[in-house]
Amino acid sequence: MERSEIHEGMRELLAIRVACQEPCSVQGQRYRIAMIPFTGEAYGDYFRGQIIGTGTDTQKFQEGQPDRLSARYMLEGKDYTGADCRIFIENSLYDEEGWHPMIVTDSKALADWEEKDLIATVDGIEGGVMVRIFERQ
16 A cells, blocks of 8 residues: 555645654653654655664653653755755654654755644654654645
């Protein structure tokens, strides 16, 4: 099945192949916190690059409360015009439609990504996850 069939009405902006590293955690009196560092590479028609250093997926668990997850990372690479740029992504807002990433970039060509209505999917793959970011058409 084509991705366009799976995500009808959406245009894929970016795919990030994430490689997870060894997690660390702490069990407190009220919360359990897990942090999963990760690296990875991004690709698509508009940007190609890699995660700078490591990103972190922070997971906060409290009995009787919804789990709280937040992934933050920065990409460095080239936009579709060939210009060097960086993209910061925070994926922490989740609802019945899915993840709603927030993007900040210094790319003039991709600047409108900061204002777009974005949806992200996160699918498990060997050794990590595949994050795909779409804009609603």
